[in-house]
Amino acid sequence: MSGSLLSDQTPWWRDAVIYQVxxxxxxxxxxxGIGDLPGITARLPHLAALGVDAVWLSPFYASPQHDAGYDVADFREVDPLFGDLADADALIARAHELGLRVVVDVVPNHTSNAHVWFQAALASPPGSPERARYLFRDGHGEHGDQPPNNWQSMFGGPAWTRIAEADGTPGQWYLHLFDTTQPDLDWTNPEVHAELESVLRFWLDRGVDGFRIDVAHGLVKADGLPDGPEEFDATVQATALQPQFDQPGVHEIYRHWRRVVEEYGVEGEDRDRILCAEAWVLPLESLAQYVRPDELHQSFNFSFLMTPWLADDLRRSIDEGLASVAEVGAPQTWVLSNHDVVRxxxxxGYPQVPGHVRIAGIGADDPQPDAELGLRRARAATALMLALPGSAYLYQGEELGLPEATELPDDARQDPTWQRSGRTSRGRDGCRVPVPWEADRPSYGFGPSEATWLPQPASYRALAVDQQEGVDGSTLELYRALLHARRRLGLGRGTLAWADDFGPDVLAFEVVGEASRTVVMANLGADPVPLPADVEVVVASGPLSADGALPTDTTAWFLSGS
Incomplete structure (x- = not known):
């Protein structure tokens, strides 16, 4: 038996479903053609009706937008692309009126090169306090013309860029684990700690309910910045062998941040402010260290996201995920899609291979997926995920069944990965295409004009919200049914026990809640599987067979009378 049974006094975040915008x-x-904060505010009723508990907003801060806002120039200002601080305040207030909490991104690993700190560093000499906020180092070689170490950028190419000093001579190098426009901060500097704490307090004072921490495992680098492995795999950011990630010093940072957000709690009310890590850390036991009781509240389980649609692989992933956080008394945080991976x-919709999942971008000249198969499996996978104990995150548009935009013209791509990789990695634009709301409106209702910052596939028209709302069997109505049933049955607060009576290609388990016993079955095999006799089906990811059996690539929840 896995998982844990929680009481009515359980904090909201332990079983919350949070929706990424x-x-x-x-x-x-x-x-x-670019989404904005007033647009988000106007569409928040969609999320309230969907049945989620909170909304997480990717960055909307002042930024040159070299990496779609993850290059922050001012953490306390809204970029004019998205509105202003008054718009942010209005969004937070409206979300709270609708019963939705608001989580915002914080980007503590790096700033934009347009940030006043970095501009001051460029104007100051080596060894100055201004440079000490970042990781400037002298180069190797007789003339300092080689990078300080062999680290590679996550976006391709070296993780170091050399500057010209004020007198025009070749100078020091600065570290950027991502784009050249995103210099890494030096977290050994107390000034950096103080500044980011101030940023947290700024947004907490404006009413936000938590933070998703970008590159949470990257803040602290190994002492001396030693070389890493010669073979660098950018698809898995952290292992024990990569000195730029998952260093022990990050944990003291998060202990302090936990104390900060706890100051904003309200005695006797379920008003916890939360911290969620984006940490690509392996093994899961190492990831669990981020959610110890005095550290962060949540950390995305990317191992689950990376698990293929195969029964043995999924069962192992779920078991390992639940066991790892049980050791530290934390909930698991499940996720299947986000703004960085293929939907x-x-x-x-591709053949499922043990130990391999395609998350890198897809182009028009790549093998294309089976869209019908992919959607059927995606609906089943979501139904499986939302039944698991713990919290879950959804990515915008998945409730519509949106596929990846796999045929984007290459000249429309804006992800810096595309250029930095020498146009070998198509990057993340395919999962970031604007959402369709109304089929017969300009830009499918995304905005009042035809403009969209990335082109929308024609297939998005039939998937628009107004084409699915109230339509029995639509993906939107499936998500609504799943989310409302999950809350009613208390599945996120339940205890999981596997059932092994249905064959090797069926994942079946019972979730025992305080008021119900719910059986979940996912058929990953080739043939329909009979359901137990005399059960009450609560929700299924697709139609059952004429004889009531569970078809392939379908998940069902039903109530158990025993």
Whole structure:
């Protein structure tokens, strides 16, 4: 038996379903083709009706937008693309009126090269306090013309860029684990700690309910910045062998941050402010260290996201995920899609191979997925995930069954990965295409004009919200049914026990809640599987067979009378 049974006094975040909004692509109120905060505010009733508990906003801060806002120039200002601070305040207030909590991104690993700190560093000499906020180092070689170590950027190419000093001579190098426009901060500097704490307090004082921490495992680097392995795999950011990630010093940072957010709790009310890590850390036991009782509240389980649609692989992933956090008394945090990976409605449309999942971008000249198969499996996978004990995150548009935009013209791509990789990695644009709301409106209702910052596939028209709302069997209505049943049955707070009576290609388990016993079955085999006799089906990811059997690539929840 896995998982844990929680009481009615359980904090909201332990079983919350949180919905990610990527502001550029959610809704455009201004008509310039880029989503904005007023657009988000206007569409928040969609999320309240969907049945989620909170919304997480990707960055909307002042930024040159070299990496779609993850290059922050001012953490306390809204970029004019998205609105202003008054718009942010209005969004937070409206979400709270609708019963939705608001989680915002914080980007503590790096700033934009347009940040006043970095501009001051460029204007100051080596060894100055201004440079000490970042990781500037002298180069190797007789003339310092070789990078300080062999680290590679996550976006391709070296992780170091050399600057010209004020007198025009070749100078020091600065570290950027991502784009050249995103210099890494030096977290050994107390000034960096103080600044980021101030940023947290700024947004907490404005009413936000938590933070998703970008590159949470990257803040602290190994002492001396030693060389890493010669073979660097950018698809898995952290292992014990990579000195730029998952260093022990990050944990003291998060202990302090936990104390900060706890100051904003309200005695006797379920008002916890939360911290969630984006940490690509292996093994799961190492990831669990981030969610010890005095550290972060949640950390995405990317191992689950990376698991193929195969029964043995999924069962092992679920068991390992639940066991790892049980050791530290934390909930597991499940996720299938986000703004950095191929949407699961697309990646599940490819042949499923043990130990391999395609998360890198897809182009028009790549093998294309089976869209019908991918959507059927994606619906089943979501139904499986939402039954698991713990919390879960959804990515915008997955409730519509949106596929990856796999045929984007290459000249439309904006992800810096595309250029930095020498146009060998198509990057993440395919999962970031603007959401369709109304089939017969300009830009499918994304905004008042035809403009969209990335082109929308024609297939998005039939998937628009107004084409699915109230339609029996639509993906939107499936998500609503799953989310409302999950809350009613208390599945996120339940205890999981496997049932082994249905064959090797069926995942079956019982979730025991305080008021119900729910059986979940996912058929990953080739043939329909009979359901137990005399059961009450609560929700199924697709139609059952005429004889009531569970078809392939379908998940069902039903109530057990025993």
């Amino acid at each position: 990527y502001p550029r692509s959610w809704a455009d109120a201004g008509g310039d 699961h409605a697309t990646r599940l």
